[in-house]
Amino acid sequence: MDKLGAMRAFINVARQGSFAGAARQLGLSRSQINRQVVWLEDSLGVSLFNRTTRKVDLTHAGQAYLANILPVLENLDDAELQLRDNQQSLSGTIKINAPMSFGLTHLTPVVLDFMQTYPQIQVQLDLSDEKRDPLSNQFDMTLRIGPPENNPALIEHDITYTSRCLCAAPAFLQRYGTPGSPDELKELPCLQYGNLVHGNYWDLLYQNKSQRVRINGVLSSNNGDVLRQAAIKGMGVALLPTFIVGEAIATGQLVPVLQAWQPAPLLVSLLYAPNRHMAMRLSVFVKYIQTAFENAEFLLQG
Amino acid sequence: MDKLGAMRAFINVARQGSFAGAARQLGLSRSQINRQVVWLEDSLGVSLFNRTTRKVDLTHAGQAYLANILPVLENLDDAELQLRDNQQSLSGTIKINAPMSFGLTHLTPVVLDFMQTYPQIQVQLDLSDEKRDPLSNQFDMTLRIGPPENNPALIEHDITYTSRCLCAAPAFLQRYGTPGSPDELKELPCLQYGNLVHGNYWDLLYQNKSQRVRINGVLSSNNGDVLRQAAIKGMGVALLPTFIVGEAIATGQLVPVLQAWQPAPLLVSLLYAPNRHMAMRLSVFVKYIQTAFENAEFLLQG
DNA sequence: ATACACTGTCGCATAAAACACAACAGTAAA
DNA sequence: TTTACTGTTGTGTTTTATGCGACAGTGTAT
Secondary structure, three states, X not given: OOHHHHHHHHHHHHHHOOHHHHHHHHOOOHHHHHHHHHHHHHHHOOOOEEEOOOOEEEOHHHHHHHHHHHHHHHHHHHHHHHHHHHHHOOOXXXXXXXXXXXXXXXXXXXXXXXXXXXXXXXXXXXXXXXOOOOOOOOOOEEEEEEOOOXXXXXXXXXXXXXXXXXXXXXXXXXXXXXXXXHHHHHOOEEEEEHHHOOOOEEEEEEOOEEEEEEOEEEEEEOOHHHHHHHHHOOOOEEEEEHHHHHHHHHOOOOEEOOOOEEEOOEEEEEEEOOOOOOOHHHHHHHHHHHHHOOOOHHHOOO | OOHHHHHHHHHHHHHHOOHHHHHHHHOXXXXXXXXXXXXXXXXXXXXXXXXXXXXXXXXXXXXXXXXXXXXXXXXXXXXXXXXXXXXXXXOEEEEEEEOHHHHHHHHHHHHHHHXXXXXXXXXXXXXXXXXXXXXXXXXXXXXXXXXXXXXXXXXXXXXXXXXXXEEEOHHHHHHHXXXXXXXXXXXXXXXXXXXXXOOOEEEEEXXXXXXXXXXXXXXXXXXXXXXXXXXXXXXXXXXXXXXXXXHHHHOOOOEEOOOOEEEOOEEEEEEEOOOOOOOHHHHHHHHHHHHHOXXXXXXXXX
């Protein structure tokens, strides 16, 4: 038996002093109201009403019970209302985790725009290149750059792609010579992006076919800016996402090499727990990020 | 769907971090716990748990909801406990209404004994000769002296009988003569008990047959002591319950007359609302009064 | 690495309840 | 007295609750 329903029936009967009135108001039959109240009385072991066929008066016990459960049920409704509001309104906090470089250079401006569009939403933006569990309750959204995880317990919302390129400083190329084929990379000092280090090699695409190329890795870091600085200083050939080295290439600090041998583009995706009921602010955020990066060709161009 | 049940399932799952654990504790199947939680989530439009098949963690929304409903449910349980306790324990207040004379002379000592037997029970004893509705919430118990009401919406618990007698002061009899037959009453000044005044006559029993006898009513009152004082002063023949005039007869202030023509004994009964669940203190009170008056022969004797 | 025990979820069948309707006895007002 | 309404109860039907079994997934111990 639905005790809450019985309580609501009881409250309505008490307020109106009539079973039939409560039945009309609740859209139920008189018998059902009667049965619910009787059940409540039996389960409590207390008579709640003194009823004649024409009058319904609260017992002392009924008065006490009514006075006790009224605020309780109000609190309960408040709790639900609060929850629903937090779920459906465009307010509250979004906790985002993203890698350092991409977060600083590309995510931050979009997030700031987002916050101006939805001023009631607060953002907690955590930038770090450490791998964090997107399923821990620490973050609502985790932005990842890399190959898909194919984790069935995780929603991977693909945002865009970012291409990578091989590049080096002009001074470096003057000193070591510009490589004409990837074979030469195993003789040249190479700078490796840490998150992708699986060994002393790079996987490159040549005419859409993947080929594993041995390299001479001298520096690896989980921070792309470190590698960019190293590359600009002429310390080696770097394989870096264009969003990191794009500006340096545009200003001539770095020069693309082996342009026919480009690494596969990396997936930029938002990871989050697959809740069947996602908070409105989160789905709005995902959509906002999606459209903001939809035509982000700067990511694809050197 | 029983929302309270679903909430309890949710709370148990949250506490144990496991659907199966909650199922074991609640004595239900895993599927039922799952269904209840899913139903709760759907009805709230919010995901309460982040679940993998091996871990169950509260969502932020779930944490908030749990924190909100926990005290609410506790309050609800408290309300029920309080109600049940008030119902089953021998404590609380009993509100009694009784007629003035009988209350003072016979009910009061029994009530005082009752209070010493059950010191946790408080009594509110209202003595008045006005007719009051036993169904109004003003009183739990109404003691009435008189013929049964045969009200189906009322429980009439018969306690005992009290006989009545015709009597007068010796001085009065010296002046007017002792009546030898009831016919003479229509010439003698008579004193009528107010609650029973239905006209200028008395209904008397002669050899177990009721006969209506015309009288000469000169004073009527709803208070028996008034009539007793008047009778002692020699102002007329009184028809009064023996519990009022018994002492005066014993001391010779009044003398019974027409002893072959006695009025029908009056019923002493407790009236109360027919609650299907009577508070323990009330049923105990009824039983106590019942046994206290069970052999109350003083009521039957002049 | 493999087996195993355990998890959350879902489909299915059944027992339990919620519910409306109709009928009944009682009551207040016309 | 009539009339319209009340609270209650029995009856049948629809809805829901519940257990069982199966499935895919996941830690643990061998």
